[in-house]
Amino acid sequence: MRADARKNYDHLLAVAREVFTEQGADASLRDIARRAEVGLGTLYRHFPTREALLEALLRSSFNALAARADELQTADDSAAALMLWLRETVAFTHENRGVIAPMVSAIEDHDCALHASCVTLRAAGAALLARAQADGNARADLDGSELFDLIAALAWLREQPSHAPRSDRIFGLIADVILVRHPRPEAPNASGHTGRQPKGRS
Incomplete structure (x- = not known):
């Protein structure tokens, strides 16, 4: 140039x-x-195109989010890593108001300038999800495309002034849907038992 x-x-x-x-x-x-x-x-x-301009503006952010996902692959807690990346990605869409609609469209449009970046971002999230699933920390019937859809839904919610105050609560509800919660083992009491009563006894 x-x-x-x-x-x-x-x-x-x-x-x-x-x-x-x-x-x-x-x-x-x-x-x-x-x-x-x-x-x-x-x-x-x-x-x-508008998408070509957005791609040039957001390329570094997309790359940073993908690199962040790679970094979180080594985190001790795969569930916490997935939720942290999800929250940071939703925050990115909030900081770049209105970007989620062209991102969602670009996923299906191979000729769109944003396509490659969005596919890379979706793959980064899918890899974190797969690790959490392998650890038994995320539901097995969820895939990377659906995770991307959840990001889009959360991003849209945060852009609506009347709904934004509830966005943190909705994030928590979605996290409960994605993750598999493992019950904590009961601490033994003074006698060494867990406190559970044998079946058939009151």
Whole structure:
């Protein structure tokens, strides 16, 4: 890329980041071009679609979330690792308002600029889920696609002002659905027994 083209590219990205932060991922591309003081054609030469612009803006965040999942693969508690990654991913979508809709669409659209990044993100979550399942900490009938759907649902909820106050409670309910809770062994009493009564006795 020539120096002047690179300068335009970086300037457009900086302005787009400002506009998307203010208005969300569905902000007008025309407004971005106008604020950057370039023609709409210049914007489209660098970013042919909204998704291409989002991919350029969010690539580092997608990579960081995927790397975070790899890091959490070595955590002692696979259930806690999965929930931490899930919470951090939902927080990412909340910080980038409106991005969850194009992410969900991109998963099914192989020609979309966001497709590869979103598939990588889904695979990262699926790997954490698989580890928790192997440890007996997550339900076995859940897959990576459904986990991604749950992220989308939680992200949507947090974007709705009337529902956002309940988002933490809903997260906890979803966590209870995903995870397998193991009963804690009862502590022995003074006589060395667990305190449970034998069957047939009151």
